[in-house]
Amino acid sequence: MSEVLQRIYASAPTNDLPIHTLELQADSFGVIRLCNGFDNVNAGIESGETVLFEASGMGVSLPSRAVKGRQDLQFQLDNVSGEALEKVDAAKEAGDKIKVIYRVYTASDLTEPAEPPVEMTAVSVQATAMRVNVVASFNDLVNRAWPRDRYTPDVAPGLKYFS
Template structure:
């Protein structure tokens, strides 16, 4: 049987990370670093990104808003300064081998979240390469003092 897991990483989250498994019981499994971690049991629905070349693909996650854990985490992340994006990691585990994920983990950046009284909907996608600036390095007088004299 294949178990799907989600991990949300952000400094404002309790312990910096929230981990969930789509199952009725908690899961202890290994991650890429070799560390064994606990995924909390939860019921959520998700739609994996398509594998095509049509543009920006997204992972959509919908979870019930029963214990308000995700709601509090999202609100804490929105208030966090400096502004840091929430990273979402999707992994699949085979119940026969929990020492590590069965495939490479999918790392996405959370782009939006919608909270209602009944559910939390989160959309994550790969980094937006289309709107990225050309020169990633910013030259300032602090990092390059010679610019003062130009």
């Protein structure tokens, strides 16, 4: 966690707050950028461009900093519009992977995120008329096979003669 965020979380100044943002990307709906709060926010992203994050009633549960295999980021969007439901349903029906990028900014510096962005893939999406619940996960590196490529008789035919 950056020094600025540590200071904000420790002292809770009234003039400088963390702004949590989510960027959802899928082939079926393009890019949706949301931030928590009542006001839209123009903020800089890693590519150097400034983009608009739309205000949303959003709750985010960050993954724990642990060494367990799978870590999930859970978030809920309340009072979603019919348009958002249509986009999520279209992505689910098309079988698109929804990429989720979580960024946190400080209200005093919107030129870049206060810490590196967290990129995940949505593994569970539940949508109702009132809210969208999404669970996003890192790649499960702890339980992944190493080496990734397995040498089987299909890949290396000479192996079928060894026993």
